[in-house]
Amino acid sequence: MTDMKVDSVKDYMAHIGIKARAASRLIAAAPTATKNNALLAIAQELDKSRITLVAENQKDLAAGKANGLDSAMLDRLTLKPATIDAMIEGLRQVAALPDPCGEITDMSYRPTGIQVGKMRVPLGVVGIIYESRPNVTIDAASLCLKSGNAAILRGGSEAIHSNRAIAHCLQAGLKAVGLPREVVQVIETTDRAAVGELITMPQYVDVIVPRGGKGLIERISSEAKVPVIKHLDGICHVYIDATADLEKALVIAINAKTHRYGVCNAMETLLVQEQVAPAILPRLAAAYAEKEVELRGCAKTCALIDAKPATEEDWSTEYLAPILSIKLVAGLDEAIEHINRYSSQHTDAIVTENYTLARRFITEVDSSSVMVNASTRFADGFEYGLGAEIGISTDKIHARGPVGLEGLTSQKWVVFGDGHVRK
Amino acid sequence: MTDMKVDSVKDYMAHIGIKARAASRLIAAAPTATKNNALLAIAQELDKSRITLVAENQKDLAAGKANGLDSAMLDRLTLKPATIDAMIEGLRQVAALPDPCGEITDMSYRPTGIQVGKMRVPLGVVGIIYESRPNVTIDAASLCLKSGNAAILRGGSEAIHSNRAIAHCLQAGLKAVGLPREVVQVIETTDRAAVGELITMPQYVDVIVPRGGKGLIERISSEAKVPVIKHLDGICHVYIDATADLEKALVIAINAKTHRYGVCNAMETLLVQEQVAPAILPRLAAAYAEKEVELRGCAKTCALIDAKPATEEDWSTEYLAPILSIKLVAGLDEAIEHINRYSSQHTDAIVTENYTLARRFITEVDSSSVMVNASTRFADGFEYGLGAEIGISTDKIHARGPVGLEGLTSQKWVVFGDGHVRK
Numbered sequence: 083m084t085d086m087k088v089d090s091v092k093d094y095m096a097h098i099g100i101k102a103r104a105a106s107r108l109i110a111a112a113p114t115a116t117k118n119n120a121l122l123a124i125a126q127e128l129d130k131s132r133i134t135l136v137a138e139n140q141k142d143l144a145a146g147k148a149n150g151l152d153s154a155m156l157d158r159l160t161l162k163p164a165t166i167d168a169m170i171e172g173l174r175q176v177a178a179l180p181d182p183c184g185e186i187t188d189m190s191y192r193p194t195g196i197q198v199g200k201m202r203v204p205l206g207v208v209g210i211i212y213e214s215r216p217n218v219t220i221d222a223a224s225l226c227l228k229s230g231n232a233a234i235l236r237g238g239s240e241a242i243h244s245n246r247a248i249a250h251c252l253q254a255g256l257k258a259v260g261l262p263r264e265v266v267q268v269i270e271t272t273d274r275a276a277v278g279e280l281i282t283m284p285q286y287v288d289v290i291v292p293r294g295g296k297g298l299i300e301r302i303s304s305e306a307k308v309p310v311i312k313h314l315d316g317i318c319h320v321y322i323d324a325t326a327d328l329e330k331a332l333v334i335a336i337n338a339k340t341h342r343y344g345v346c347n348a349m350e351t352l353l354v355q356e357q358v359a360p361a362i363l364p365r366l367a368a369a370y371a372e373k374e375v376e377l378r379g380c381a382k383t384c385a386l387i388d389a390k391p392a393t394e395e396d397w398s399t400e401y402l403a404p405i406l407s408i409k410l411v412a413g414l415d416e417a418i419e420h421i422n423r424y425s426s427q428h429t430d431a432i433v434t435e436n437y438t439l440a441r442r443f444i445t446e447v448d449s450s451s452v453m454v455n456a457s458t459r460f461a462d463g464f465e466y467g468l469g470a471e472i473g474i475s476t477d478k479i480h481a482r483g484p485v486g487l488e489g490l491t492s493q494k495w496v497v498f499g500d501g502h503v504r505k
Numbered sequence: 506m507t508d509m510k511v512d513s514v515k516d517y518m519a520h521i522g523i524k525a526r527a528a529s530r531l532i533a534a535a536p537t538a539t540k541n542n543a544l545l546a547i548a549q550e551l552d553k554s555r556i557t558l559v560a561e562n563q564k565d566l567a568a569g570k571a572n573g574l575d576s577a578m579l580d581r582l583t584l585k586p587a588t589i590d591a592m593i594e595g596l597r598q599v600a601a602l603p604d605p606c607g608e609i610t611d612m613s614y615r616p617t618g619i620q621v622g623k624m625r626v627p628l629g630v631v632g633i634i635y636e637s638r639p640n641v642t643i644d645a646a647s648l649c650l651k652s653g654n655a656a657i658l659r660g661g662s663e664a665i666h667s668n669r670a671i672a673h674c675l676q677a678g679l680k681a682v683g684l685p686r687e688v689v690q691v692i693e694t695t696d697r698a699a700v701g702e703l704i705t706m707p708q709y710v711d712v713i714v715p716r717g718g719k720g721l722i723e724r725i726s727s728e729a730k731v732p733v734i735k736h737l738d739g740i741c742h743v744y745i746d747a748t749a750d751l752e753k754a755l756v757i758a759i760n761a762k763t764h765r766y767g768v769c770n771a772m773e774t775l776l777v778q779e780q781v782a783p784a785i786l787p788r789l790a791a792a793y794a795e796k797e798v799e800l801r802g803c804a805k806t807c808a809l810i811d812a813k814p815a816t817e818e819d820w821s822t823e824y825l826a827p828i829l830s831i832k833l834v835a836g837l838d839e840a841i842e843h844i845n846r847y848s849s850q851h852t853d854a855i856v857t858e859n860y861t862l863a864r865r866f867i868t869e870v871d872s873s874s875v876m877v878n879a880s881t882r883f884a885d886g887f888e889y890g891l892g893a894e895i896g897i898s899t900d901k902i903h904a905r906g907p908v909g910l911e912g913l914t915s916q917k918w919v920v921f922g923d924g925h926v927r928k
């Protein structure tokens with residue numbers, strides 16, 4: 083398959099698209115119990131196939147080493163027993179979530195006598211494009227299945243053997259409960275043209291969810307003819323106002339930066355009101371020094387603590403590393419101005435005890451999550467109670483912030499009448 | 506302005522985009538009362554400017570006649586006193602609607618102790634592209650303003666004088682309440698390149714709403730780099746099952762076809778269960794004959810009533826005219842199969858007294874509105890209680906079916922803590 087010609091990739095993808103569209107009608111109508119049983123059956127198949135999964139994964143790892151993949155990539159590519167455990171546990175958790183499909187809300191009588199409401203329905207066919215983390219195959223497939231969508235999955239070529247083995251488990255699980263195997267299809271060619279086709283077949287694919295680095299997502303977004311649920315960068319801010327409880331400010335600013343470094347909801351820039359800076363910055367600097375976080379500050383910051391001078395580029399950099407930029411500001415107005423200019427509109431937090439400032443911050447900061455007196459690290463589908471997460475949308479259209487099952491659905495209008503006609 | 510070079514159109518549009526983005530922050534933060542007062546002030550300006558509006562409109566009409574516009578186009582282009590009345594009344598109605606912005610929903614405590622909810626917020630900048638109906642300028646501007654968005658309006662070049670005069674009223678109204686005039690900008694060049702720029706400036710424009718014929722919308726959708734709220738065709742069906750109350754079926758099938766012909770929610774195909782056809786079709790045929798509706802039927806239909814034979818093309822045609830295609834089907838399965846194949850997923854209705862069939866129809870038909878025992882003509886923002894309508898979306902992403910103020914908004918997550926950090 084890897085030596086397919088472009089024309090046959092086009093045919094192959096159209097074939098996959100047609101089957102996905104047909105399967106989407108069946109999975110949309112499938113009862114909740116059937117979907118849950120399929121998830122549990124897939125979990126069972128994974129458990130039964132541990133030896134095969136690891137053996138196939140070894141092929142990918144060997145090829146990866148031969149091709150000079152770095153150790154971080156090899157680590158993400160590895161199917162450890164614990165990774166397989168987590169995949170199985172994830173399937174069981176998704177099976178336990180409420181089914182979003184069919185929920186009818188806002189049903190009310192109109193003056194004409196008709197009853198109007200909205201019913202939650204699957205989007206149809208979801209295309210997921212991801213890099214070389216084979217566990218994403220199961221994550222993505224389970225969320226699509228539970229939300230009643232057919233899925234077309236395209237993982238990184240480095241994981242092709244692992245993904246084929248996982249696909250085998252997916253399809254055995256679907257078959258076990260009488261669902262067609264086309265409900266979840268894994269693209270079996272590593273030809274890059276397949277992605278180009280997937281993102282330009284609106285007749286077969288309703289939405290694309292790219293999971294991976296910013297480069298991948300930007301490339302897909304710019305070429306797609308299908309809507310894309312984007313997850314771009316997270317340049318998150320914490321603003322410590324003069325009215326902050328400094329003990330809260332301290333734990334929040336430490337947690338937001340140092341709880342994990344390589345995640346999108348980690349703080350990248352700390353803003354501190356200048357009058358309160360002498361009281362809080364030295365304490366924070368000591369805590370960051372202990373964790374070996376490199377500090378880069380504005381001139382006023384550097385006058386107070388030991389920090390490298392920050393450049394203009396720092397304010398718009400997602401470090402994903404133990405590096406923090408710090409800027410002193412005159413107050414809320416300057417903080418909001420800075421955030422609305424440099425934030426990636428992912429997650430921004432204020433620390434304050436002042437009611438009016440808190441109210442202004444949550445209203446005027448235009449980010450997918452706005453927080454008062456809480457760590458930006460909470461911006462996460464599990465922490466928000468979505469039960470699962472297919473990504474964090476930095477878009478405003480359709481789904482914003484953490485996207486769970488609901489983000490993979492739409493609504494249709496339902497009208498009940500009794501022979502009603504329009505006057 | 507009409508002889509701008511492409512480079513200067515690009516500059517002109519970027520300039521408009523930058524101003525819109527800045528204005529969007531101000532209108533997003535504007536109090537409800539200010540937005541309502543602006544709407545009422547614009548209404549007052551229109552009322553004061555009737556003579557100017559009609560005079561400017563005459564210039565467009567004269568040019569339109571000289572350029573050979575047909576009478577339907579000239580009719581849509583004309584600003585009659587009643588059209589101006591309706592624009593004024595529309596502004597007052599939008600002022601009276603609840604403000605969607607700032608609404609906080611689903612606020613609840615999570616096990617960690619943080620409180621999480623969602624706040625409704627404007628999208629930012631909305632671009633509206635429409636044909637030569639100057640009243641759309643006011644409709645679109647009022648909905649964008651009320652939902653806290655900045656608007657960039659691009660009307661048909663045939664209405665340029667009328668639109669400039671209306672823009673003048675819009676900006677006078679905004680100024681009267683202290684809002685910047687850039688909250689609503691009307692593109693003053695008739696150069697087509699301006700549309701090309703507008704739909705490819707995601708840095709300045711958050712969503713495009715095209716209002717007009719299918720050709721316009723398809724062209725814009727295929728070229729846009731900004732999300733588009735699409736309103737494509739309405740091939741709507743009514744299915745009369747054997748279990749229908751025939752009196753209800755009769756009034757619904759007549760109303761859905763003959764209440765108005767040129768609208769997207771009119772029925773274009775009638776499906777009738779074959780056993781009940783002899784009892785209902787002749788009565789319907791008589792009623793349609795009285796209204797001079799041309800009937801095109803499948804072979805079985807033509808054996809029962811006087812109708813032209815329908816071709817394959819008829820099933821996928823939006824007539825927008827006194828023409829109806831009729832097909833007899835064996836039952837619900839065939840009806841749903843036909844609808845899911847040929848419907849444009851706009852609005853489809855079943856007439857039945859059977860609970861199970863009604864339940865299956867609303868679940869299995871994948872259209873933006875599904876109805877039981879009601880006329881498809883109800884698929885409308887006003888009838889559904891949205892208070893106003895910027896269009897009817899045939900998309901599944903973001904907004905589906907009639908789109909009111911809420912469709913011009915997004916939601917952000919709000920998190921309240923008390924020094925909470927992630928464990």
